[in-house]
Amino acid sequence: MLTAKQHELLTFIHQRLEKGGISPSFEEMKDALELKSKSGVHRLISALEERGFIRRLPNRARALEVLKIPEKGNAAPIQLSGASPMARSNRPVGAMPVAANDVVSVPLHGRIAAGVPIEAMEGQNSLSVPMALLGTGEHYALEVSGDSMIDAGIFDGDYALIQRARTARDGDIVVALVHNEDATLKYLHHENGRIRLDPANSSYTPQYYREDEVEIQGKLAGLLRRYH
Structure with missing residues (x-):
């Protein structure tokens, strides 16, 4: 179960990614949730990341990907294939293919x-x-x-x-x-x-x-x- 603020932030990030393909800034998230400081946003982001709802895309500012969103009621969260075309294109590369010439x-x-x-x-x-x-x-x-x-x-x-x-x-x-x-x-x-x-x-x-x-x-x- 997510807290009300965690759910609100996750929904806000997901909607922004769906609309424009770019994560909202921490200042925008702070204002949207009516928080007093960005440290509160950092705590919410960390909690969502630990629970597997989002992940940060390495080495890029303002880069978040929503992995799943809570379903209404008590149903299991919906797994997402990617928050946006931009997020999908920036998925980390897994095992790297080795060419014949090393x-x-x-x-x-x-x-x-x-x-x-x-x-x-x-x-x-x-x-x-x-x-x-x-x-x-x-x-x-x-x-x-x-x-x-x-x-x-x-x-x-x-x-x-x-x-x-x-x-x-x-x-x-x-x-x-x-x-x-x-x-x-x-x-x-x-x-x-x-x-x-x-x-x-x-x-x-x-x-x-x-x-x-x-x-x-x-x-x-x-x-x-x-x-x-």
């Missing part, structure tokens, strides 16, 4: 900031990657924008190969989604109850956030570089 195709999800955070957008393209650069698990690729990680050998225009992950250890290079809006590629550190995202360029300063302001969406697994 090259696999991974989703290419737009650009990631190595500098000031920028929005990382889902894309419809793919990138062929040597299997030797990937470990176990599910992976995707992002094009690097900026120079804040050059001392780690990560340059503007490189393709960062990312292993999907929700957690990481201090010192890992991660994709961090900040304020559920902007994504950046940085070293991860925990410091005095806060998250510190460190650049690898002395021209940039570390970024500090509360733990609830940052969501880890993957760890750097490898790099590809094209020479022109």
Whole structure:
């Protein structure tokens, strides 16, 4: 059973996806439910996700998919094949097919900031990657924008190969989604109850956030570089 607010939020998200194919913003959800702060929306989203009614689409701001909706009365929830054509097209890729020459195709999800955070957008393209650069698990690729990680050998225009992950250890290079809006590629550190995202360029300063302001969406697994 869902609470009244959980049901109201799920219905609102589902209707917006059906209408325009884009999830409502947290501000829109807060206003629609007449909540005082967006932290209440975050709690409702987490509860719906834990119960399997929705899921977040990785590495894209404002990306939610409704998986099922409660039926009227006591009937079982209705399973949905996808909230919208956009949501269906962005389903995570499962087991990746291996080609005869040990090259696999991974989703290419737009650009990631190595500098000031920028929005990382889902894309419809793919990138062929040597299997030797990937470990176990599910992976995707992002094009690097900026120079804040050059001392780690990560340059503007490189393709960062990312292993999907929700957690990481201090010192890992991660994709961090900040304020559920902007994504950046940085070293991860925990410091005095806060998250510190460190650049690898002395021209940039570390970024500090509360733990609830940052969501880890993957760890750097490898790099590809094209020479022109």
